[in-house]
Amino acid sequence: QARLVESGGGSVQSGGSLRLSCEASGYTYKYRMAWFRQAPGKEREGIATIRNDGHSTYADSVKGRFTVSQDNAKNTMYLQMNSLKDEDTAMYYCATSENPCFYIGCSLRSSTYNSWGEGTQVTISS
Numbered sequence: 001q002a003r004l005v006e007s008g009g010g011s012v013q014s015g016g017s018l019r020l021s022c023e024a025s026g027y028t029y030k031y032r033m034a035w036f037r038q039a040p041g042k043e044r045e046g047i048a049t050i051r052n053d054g055h056s057t058y059a060d061s062v063k064g065r066f067t068v069s070q071d072n073a074k075n076t077m078y079l080q081m082n083s084l085k086d087e088d089t090a091m092y093y094c095a096t097s098e099n100p101c102f103y104i105g106c107s108l109r110s111s112t113y114n115s116w117g118e119g120t121q122v123t124i125s126s
Contacts, residue, residue, distance in 0.1 A: 002026035002115060004094050009120030014086055016124075020079040022094030022117060030096045033077045034113060035068060037090035037122075044093070046108030048079060057107050062088075084124045091119040 008020040024030065034049040047059045048068040056068050067080040077094060095113035106112050 004096060004115060004117035006092060006094050006117045006120040009092060009122045011123040011125060012084055014084060014124055014126050016084050017080070017082045018084065018122060020081065020092055020094075020120060020122075022077040022079075024075045024077070024096060027075075027096065027115075029098055031098050031100055032107065032112075033070065033094060033096045034107065035066075035077075035079045036093045036095060036110060037088075038093070039087075039090040042090075044110050045090075046110065049107045050077060059108055081122070084122075086124050086126055088122060089124045090122060092122050093117055093119045 003025055005023045006020060008018060010018060012018055030052060032049055032051045034046055036044050036046050038044040047062045048066055050056045050068045050070055065083045070077045094117045096115045097113045101107060101112045
């Protein structure tokens, strides 16, 4: 059975760094993978995506601070998070899609993805 498992979350002080991992298993093909986050009382936000050709996209809220990457040999996607801020506190989820999407901004929309992990909590303290 295909599944995504996130790891690497935790608590860190403002200005610090964390690296999240998302291990995929059981998938025969992935067109795109992505990181989303959801803070309490807020909508789920797409923050970074990476296609199987390595092309990446970022939300403005994390651009320049976060870097998404993948290791195809390990079936794992990473999110390197630097210069963390209080507002980065959220549950972080990874997701994958088998298909491309064709409208502007679709790569950061949750509706584009059909498989999700359980999430890993990231808490930033001042």
